Amino acid sequence: MTIKDKTLVNINGQILKPEQASVSVFDRGFLYGDSVYEVTMTLDGVPFMVEDHMDRLEKSASKIGLPLPFAREEIVRQLITTVKSLGVKKSYVRIVCTRGAGEITLDPTKEQTGNFILICKELHPNPSHWYDKGVWMVIADVIKKHQRATDPSVKSGNYLNNVMAMAEAKQAGAFDAIMLNHQGMVSEGTTSNIWIVKDGKFITPPLDAGLLGGITRKSLLDLGKNQNLQMSEANFSPEEMKKADEVFLTSTTKEIVPIVKIDDQVIGSGQPGVNTRKLHALYQDLMVKHYKSEKSRLNI
Numbered sequence: 001m002t003i004k005d006k007t008l009v010n011i012n013g014q015i016l017k018p019e020q021a022s023v024s025v026f027d028r029g030f031l032y033g034d035s036v037y038e039v040t041m042t043l044d045g046v047p048f049m050v051e052d053h054m055d056r057l058e059k060s061a062s063k064i065g066l067p068l069p070f071a072r073e074e075i076v077r078q079l080i081t082t083v084k085s086l087g088v089k090k091s092y093v094r095i096v097c098t099r100g101a102g103e104i105t106l107d108p109t110k111e112q113t114g115n116f117i118l119i120c121k122e123l124h125p126n127p128s129h130w131y132d133k134g135v136w137m138v139i140a141d142v143i144k145k146h147q148r149a150t151d152p153s154v155k156s157g158n159y160l161n162n163v164m165a166m167a168e169a170k171q172a173g174a175f176d177a178i179m180l181n182h183q184g185m186v187s188e189g190t191t192s193n194i195w196i197v198k199d200g201k202f203i204t205p206p207l208d209a210g211l212l213g214g215i216t217r218k219s220l221l222d223l224g225k226n227q228n229l230q231m232s233e234a235n236f237s238p239e240e241m242k243k244a245d246e247v248f249l250t251s252t253t254k255e256i257v258p259i260v261k262i263d264d265q266v267i268g269s270g271q272p273g274v275n276t277r278k279l280h281a282l283y284q285d286l287m288v289k290h291y292k293s294e295k296s297r298l299n300i
C-alpha cells in the first residue's frame with residue numbers, strides 16, 4: 001500500500017510514520033468492527049468542531065458500552081500534538097477507538113485493552129466541480145439498518161452497510177448513494193446527511209429516520225435559527241426528494257455539495273440551486289469564525 005499524502009499516525013500516544021503504524025490482527029475493531037470513530041479536520045493546527053466530535057465519540061462509545069482509552073482532554077491534546085508534527089496547512093483527522101485485542105470471542109466482557117488510533121493526513125481542497133456543477137447520486141437498493149440493529153446514530157467501525165451502498169453507486173458510475181430506511185423514506189448518504197429545498201424551505205430527515213446526527217447538519221440547523229431561514233426536520237420519500245427544487249448533501253470534509261441528478265431524474269434546473277449556494281456561503285463564514293475562536297480558546 002502506498003500513501004500519497006503526508007500522513008502521521010498516533011497509536012496510544014505514540015506518533016508513528018504510516019509504514020510503522022499497525023495494530024494487532026486480534027483487535028476487535030479489525031475482527032468485528034467493534035470500534036467507534038470520528039472524522040474532523042484542522043486548519044493551521046486548529047481542530048474543527050472538536051467538542052462536538054468529542055461529544056459524538058463519547059455518545060457512540062457509551063451506546064455500545066465501549067470504554068474510551070483516554071479522557072476527552074487527552075484525545076484533544078494528542079490530536080493537536082500529532083497535527084502539529086504533521087505540519088501541514090489543512091489536515092484530515094480520523095480518531096478511532098477500538099475495544100482492543102483479546103481472545104477471539106464475540107463476548108465484549110472478556111479482558112482486553114482498548115486501542116486509540118489517530119490518522120492525520122494532509123487534506124487537499126475538494127474538486128471545484130462538485131460545487132460548481134453538482135453531483136449525481138443513486139438511491140441504493142441496500143437499505144439503512146434499523147435502529148434496533150447496528151444503530152446508525154452510532155459512528156462505529158461497522159460500515160459494511162454503507163460500503164455496499166457506495167459499491168452500488170460506483171457500479172452505476174455515480175458520485176455516491178442515498179440510502180432509504182426500512183420504511184422506504186430517505187435516511188442519509190453513505191457518509192453524509194441529505195437535505196432538500198422546497199419553496200425556499202430547507203428540510204432534512206429527523207434523527208429517528210435512522211441516521212447519524214451529522215455535526216454539519218446540526219451546525220446548519222443552528223445557523224438556520226440564527227439567520228431566520230425556514231428549516232425543519234421532516235421525513236420525505238424518494239419521490240418527494242426527486243421533485244424538490246434543490247437537493248444537497250452535508251458532511252464535515254465535503255461541507256455542502258449540490259446534488260443535481262438522482263437516478264435518472266434531473267433535480268430542479270439541473271444546476272446547483274441558489275438556496276444551496278447561499279447556505280454554503282453562510283456556512284463558510286461560520287467556519288472562518290469558528291476556527292478563529294477555537295484558535296484562541298485552545299491557545300494554538
Ligand SMILES: Cc1ncc(COP(=O)(O)O)c(C=O)c1O
Binds near residue numbers: 191192213252
Ligand atoms: C453515515 C454518515 N452520515 C452523516 C455524516 C456526516 O456527518 P458530519 O457532518 O458530522 O461529518 C457522516 C460523516 O462521515 C456519516 O458517516
